[in-house]
Amino acid sequence: MAQGTGFGKTILFGEHFVVYGLPAIASAIGDKTIATVEKSSRFELVDNRPATSGYKEKKSGEISRQIEALLSHFNIDRKNSPVRITLSGSLFCTSGVGASAALATSISRALNDMLGLGMDDEGINKAAYIAECAGTGKASGIDNTCSTFGGLLWFKKNLEGGANTMDRLVAKGPVEIVLGNTGITQETKAVVGDVAKEREKDPETYRRIFSDYSSLVNEAKSALTEGDWVRAGRLMDQNQELLRKITVSCDELEQLIKLVKDNGALGAKLTGTGRGGYMIALTPGKELQEKVASAMESAGFKALRTVVG
Numbered sequence: 001m002a003q004g005t006g007f008g009k010t011i012l013f014g015e016h017f018v019v020y021g022l023p024a025i026a027s028a029i030g031d032k033t034i035a036t037v038e039k040s041s042r043f044e045l046v047d048n049r050p051a052t053s054g055y056k057e058k059k060s061g062e063i064s065r066q067i068e069a070l071l072s073h074f075n076i077d078r079k080n081s082p083v084r085i086t087l088s089g090s091l092f093c094t095s096g097v098g099a100s101a102a103l104a105t106s107i108s109r110a111l112n113d114m115l116g117l118g119m120d121d122e123g124i125n126k127a128a129y130i131a132e133c134a135g136t137g138k139a140s141g142i143d144n145t146c147s148t149f150g151g152l153l154w155f156k157k158n159l160e161g162g163a164n165t166m167d168r169l170v171a172k173g174p175v176e177i178v179l180g181n182t183g184i185t186q187e188t189k190a191v192v193g194d195v196a197k198e199r200e201k202d203p204e205t206y207r208r209i210f211s212d213y214s215s216l217v218n219e220a221k222s223a224l225t226e227g228d229w230v231r232a233g234r235l236m237d238q239n240q241e242l243l244r245k246i247t248v249s250c251d252e253l254e255q256l257i258k259l260v261k262d263n264g265a266l267g268a269k270l271t272g273t274g275r276g277g278y279m280i281a282l283t284p285g286k287e288l289q290e291k292v293a294s295a296m297e298s299a300g301f302k303a304l305r306t307v308v309g
C-alpha cells in the first residue's frame with residue numbers, strides 16, 4: 001500500500017490585493033490530507049476526510065475531474081489496472097483551507113510512491129497543479145505550492161500571463177494560529193468582481209489603499225522571517241483595516257475579530273475570499289491558542305487550532 005500527504009493552507013496577507021499583482025503571503029497549515037493507494041479489482045474512491053456538511057456533495061464534480069486528471073498524468077488505466085484511493089487525515093474540508101490542493105498533492109505523492117517514479121517535490125507540485133486546473137478550470141498555483149512544500153510562501157501573480165513569482169520564505173515558525181469559521185460560504189468570483197467594480201468607481205482611493213498594502217506586506221515579510229509575532233500581529237490588524245475599506249469584511253467576521261482580540265490574539269483578519277468564510281488569529285504559544293479557541297467555541301463558532309510557518 002502506498003501513501004502520500006498534502007498540507008492545507010491559509011492566506012496570512014494579501015487576499016484580493018494579489019488579484020492586482022501585489023504580493024501575498026500564504027502558509028501551509030499543520031493539518032494534512034492523507035491518501036493511500038492500493039491495487040484493487042475495480043476503481044474506487046473512499047473519502048473519509050472530515051468535512052463541513054454538504055462539502056463533498058458540492059465538490060463531487062470537481063473531485064472527479066481532479067482524479068481523472070491525476071490518473072491520466074500518472075498513466076493509470078482505471079479499467080485495466082484499477083486502484084482504490086482512500087482519503088483521510090486531520091484537515092477539515094471546507095472552503096478556504098486549500099482542501100482540493102491537499103487532495104491533489106496527497107494522491108500525487110501516493111501514486112508516485114506506488115509506481116516507484118522517484119518524483120521530486122517539483123514533479124509532485126506540477127502534477128497537483130494539473131489536477132487543480134482540471135478541477136476548477138483555473139488556479140493560481142498558490143494552494144498546491146503550499147500543500148506540496150509546506151511552510152511560508154511569497155506569491156506574486158504575473159498580470160501579463162507569464163509565470164507567477166512563488167518564493168519560499170524561511171520563517172521562525174511554526175507558530176500557533178486559530179482559524180474561525182463564520183459558517184457563511186461566499187463565491188470567490190462574485191466577491192472579487194464586486195471589488196473590481198468598487199475600484200472602478202473610486203480609482204484614487206484604491207490607489208492609496210494598494211500603496212498602503214504594498215508597504216505593509218514588505219514589512220510583514222520581515223516580521224515573519226524574524227519571528228517578530230507582535231509586529232506580524234499588528235500588521236495583520238492593519239491588513240484587515242484595508243480589507244474593510246475594500247468592502248470584503250462583514251459583521252460576523254468583525255464579531256469574531258473583536259472576540260479574539262479581546263482574548264489576547266496578537267492580530268486577526270479575514271483570510272481568503274471574505275464576507276464570511278474564515279478569520280485567522282495569531283496566537284503564539286499553546287496557552288494563548290487554547291484561550292482564544294475556547295472563547296470562540298463558547299460563542300458558538302467552530303475553531304481550528306493549527307500552526308503556520
Ligand code: PMV
Pocket residue numbers: 011014015016017018019095096097098140188192271272273274277
Ligand atoms: O477563499 P480562498 O482561500 O480560495 O482565497 C481567495 C483569494 C482571493 O485573493 C480573494 C482570490 C484569488 O484568486 O486570489
